[in-house]
Structure formats: structure tokens, C-alpha cells
Amino acid sequence: MKRAGLILGALVLLLIFLGGWWLISRPDRGTTGEVSTRFRLMGANDKIVVDGFDDPKVKGVACHISRAQTGGIKGTIGLAEDTSDASIACRQIGPISFVDEIEDGEPVFDERRSLLFKHLQVVRFFDRTRNVLVYVSYSDRVIEGSPKNSISTVPIMPWPNP
Template sequence: MLAVVALATPLLAGAEEIGNVSTVFKFVGPNDRIVVEAFDDPKVEGVTCYLSRAKTGGLKGGLGLAEDRAEASIACRQVGAINFKGDLKDGESVFKERTSLVFKTMQVVRFFDKKRNTLVYLVYSDRVIEGSPQNAVTAIPILPWVQ
């Protein structure tokens, strides 16, 4: 069983928790909360994305057994000179984190809009059988970095 869980669990793309707020008090286990995390695009130097999403608390949440909600918000920003570390593929996953024990993940994918010279990031939740249409999008025009 542990092998199945290990194989089904996507690798964390190095998200750093920036902060959180409590939304629902729980008598047992941690409270439900909204967390704000930051991660850098692994192939685009100079881009950081900020993701806010719900984390389920309670006894199941504290043990990592609860299923988190599918809703998320994203804002990606240019934080330095943009340099590409490799070829970019449209729809390439840049962040992935499980939101249930085995079957559900929250992920961010990147697209490159060549016509507008803009990077577009989409966050959504997927599940082995049925995903969610809930999503959010953000875009970064590629501009010269002036300090």
C-alpha cells in the first residue's frame, strides 16, 4: 500500500509557505485555513508564482487524509531578469502537489503566447477519474528587467 501511495504522490516543486489564515475552528486537529505559497518556475529564471488555496483541517487534515477543495488562486510576477533554462513546452507542469491521499492533485501549467511575448500560468485540480473545472489564470509579459 505504501508503494502505491509513494508512486501516486507527485513531487513537490519546492513551494514555500508565505503565510496562512484560519477559516474554520476545529476542536480536534488543526483549523481549516487558506495558505499562500510561493514557488519559482523551474525553467524560467526571474518568475515567481504565488498560489493561495484551502487546506482542510480537523483530525483527517492533521493526519494528511482529508481531501482539500479544488479552488485556488494564482498570481505570477517577474521578480528579476527573465532567462530560459531550457526549451519550454506548452502545458508543461511547473508545480504539482497532492490534495488528497492518493487520487487528487493541484497543479500549475505554463503556456507561452509567442504572439504577445507573454508567459501564461494556469492552476487547476485534477483527479484520476474526474477533475474539476475550477481554475485560475495569470500572465506575465516578458519585458526587459530594469533595476
């Protein structure tokens, strides 16, 4: 029984390490900044983290997403469940071109918000009538998601030649 507990503990630590490594090593996004929102005596403080990322199928669009990150001992070791609060802003930063065919509701960003069951996601829609890209951020869970969401739109405009 003791050995099974040790093996389970080692597997949990390995999953935490691999999950953290995957988030850190992603070349398509990076942390732009963070601000502390609550002091914690033990472990990291609670904070708001801002990440920037490019839409993988639409060149010329960059997005920034801010989200709450729980600190404390559980947050420091990756066991805390972060809240569903997030905000997104996307802008045209150059001439817009489509790398591949895009689909409505296609995910462009995904981040783990708890050890196993909760994810923060950003999906993209194309409003062809208005020629606008629409980005929606939300949290989902295996059983029950959250109605909290944020939206950003990018009108596809001509880009001036330098």
C-alpha cells in the same frame, strides 16, 4: 487477517509520512503564510495556505498560489480531500531568461490534495504572439477533475540594469 490489517495500516502511515516529507523538503518552494478560516475543536483548523515558488525553467518569474486546506482530524493525519479552490499570481521579479526549451502545458507545480487521487497543478504556456507567459492552476483527479481554475500572465519585459 489481523496481521494483514496491521501491515496495511503501517503502509498507509508510511505513505502519509513520506508524502509529507516530500512536500516539506522541496527546496524550490516555501509557505509564505496561512490564515485560519474555520475553527475545529479536534485537529487543525481549516485554512488558506499561500506558497511561493519559482518557475524551474524561466529565471526571473516567481509565483504564489493560495489554496484551501482542510483541517480536523482527517486533515491533520492527511486523509481529508482538500477542495479544488486555488488562486495563482505570477510576476516578473528580474530579467527573464529561459534555462531550457519550454513546452506549452508543461507542469511547473504539483501538490497532492488527497491521499491518492487528487492533485493541484500549475502549468505554463507561452503566448508567442503577445510575448507573455501564461500560468494556469487547476485540480485533477484520476476519474474526474474540477472546472475550477485560476490564471496569471507575465509579460516578458526588459529589465533595467542597476
